[in-house]
Amino acid sequence: MVAIAAQNIQMSFMSGTTETKVLKGIDLAIPSGQIRLMMGPSGSGKTTLLSILAGILTPTAGQVQLLGQEITTLSRKELTGFRRDHIGFIFQSFNLFPALTALENIELALQLKGYKGPGNKEQAFDLLKQVGLGDRANNLPADLSGGQKQRVAIARALAGEPELIMADEPTAALDSATGHDVIELMQYLAKNKGCTVLIITHDPRITDAADEITYLEDGILAKQSSLVSGFH
Ligand SMILES: Nc1ncnc2c1ncn2[C@@H]1O[C@H](COP(=O)(O)OP(=O)(O)OP(=O)(O)O)[C@@H](O)[C@H]1O
Numbered sequence: 630m631v632a633i634a635a636q637n638i639q640m641s642f643m644s645g646t647t648e649t650k651v652l653k654g655i656d657l658a659i660p661s662g663q664i665r666l667m668m669g670p671s672g673s674g675k676t677t678l679l680s681i682l683a684g685i686l687t688p689t690a691g692q693v694q695l696l697g698q699e700i701t702t703l704s705r706k707e708l709t710g711f712r713r714d715h716i717g718f719i720f721q722s723f724n725l726f727p728a729l730t731a732l733e734n735i736e737l738a739l740q741l742k743g744y745k746g747p748g749n750k751e752q753a754f755d756l757l758k759q760v761g762l763g764d765r766a767n768n769l770p771a772d773l774s775g776g777q778k779q780r781v782a783i784a785r786a787l788a789g790e791p792e793l794i795m796a797d798e799p800t801a802a803l804d805s806a807t808g809h810d811v812i813e814l815m816q817y818l819a820k821n822k823g824c825t826v827l828i829i830t831h832d833p834r835i836t837d838a839a840d841e842i843t844y845l846e847d848g849i850l851a852k853q854s855s856l857v858s859g860f861h
Pocket residue numbers: 642643644651669670671672673674675676677678
């Protein structure tokens with residue numbers, strides 16, 4: 630099954646009377662359970678494309694289907710619900726609430742996803758254990774290292790078991806060993822939970838973890854390499 634699909638995605642931004650075409654007709658099909666990297670020079674349109682695939686930005690033209698659902702026809706409200714129910718997001722900047730402990734950050738995510746029972750604390754703790762942070766549950770983000778914060782952010786993205794994980798530079802702020810741990814965790818999720826993982830990265834150290842790499846250059850797909858079949 631194809632988890633993330635897009636046809637002829639185009640995106641233009643207006644600044645004054647000048648139109649800048651950032652995406653010029655992108656087609657994508659990412660199978661379920663795959664780890665797909667999206668790479669390319671700065672300004673090539675990666676974040677814009679991820680935002681469109683996640684239904685955060687509406688493209689100027691083109692269609693997107695997530696888990697078989699056409700999302701370009703959904704209302705804002707329906708999109709918000711779809712994202713909440715099916716997508717876990719991970720960003721370079723972690724975006725944790727500084728006044729909440731690691732555990733509370735995840736409990737909050739569960740609440741926002743509509744989980745309202747006494748089991749939330751236990752579930753949040755289980756998620757922290759999955760990312761190897763069972764012993765840091767009561768720490769505030771300020772008392773965690775960059776890698777630990779990113780692992781909390783991943784645990785939060787996993788709350789509610791989303792089928793899709795979308796990450797924008799998840800290892801950029803991490804040292805090499807920690808970045809590797811984070812990617813191993815994503816591999817675990819893809820292989821064992823059937824998550825489909827789409828990662829924007831500049832980080833050449835994580836290319837080995839990908840099933841496939843999509844290269845974006847100046848708003849078009851430059852090439853696609855399948856690591857599984859062994860050609861780069
Ligand atoms: N809201 C916006 N309004 C106008 N231009 C925008 C907007 N968002 C992005 N752009 C422009 O679109 C182009 C692509 O930006 P985008 O952030 O998608 O690139 P990127 O490949 O993710 O870059 P980086 O690797 O530096 O994050 C850039 O030239 C950027 O200035």
